[in-house]
Amino acid sequence: MKQGSKGQTHSPGKGLIRxxxxxxxxxxxxxxxxxxxxxxxxxxxxxxxxxxAAIGQ
Structure with a gap:
């Protein structure tokens, strides 16, 4: 099984962060x-x- 997600935000001084x-x-x-x-x-x-990268339950 594979699940994915994307997000983005704008930070003053750092620009667009994805x-x-x-x-x-x-x-x-x-x-x-x-x-x-x-x-x-x-x-x-x-x-x-x-x-x-992480391994979890």
């Missing part, structure tokens, strides 16, 4: 994998790309 999140699991599995990627369009942002 987040994409995807969650994967196998039918009947107790654990799920979650991947997120957040980007900023501002060249002066302290962080322009941030990715993470």
């Amino acid at each position: 987040t994409h999140a995807y969650q994967w699991s196998v039918p009947g599995a107790s654990l799920k994998l979650l991947f997120t990627l957040t980007t900023s369009e501002s060249e002066s942002a302290g962080v322009q790309v941030l990715g993470s």
Whole structure:
């Protein structure tokens, strides 16, 4: 099973910020994998790309 979501917001000084999140699991599995990627369009942002991965229930 794969689920996805997208979101965006505008931050003063960082411009448009987009987040994409995807969650994967196998039918009947107790654990799920979650991947997120957040980007900023501002060249002066302290962080322009941030990715993470997690395992949860």
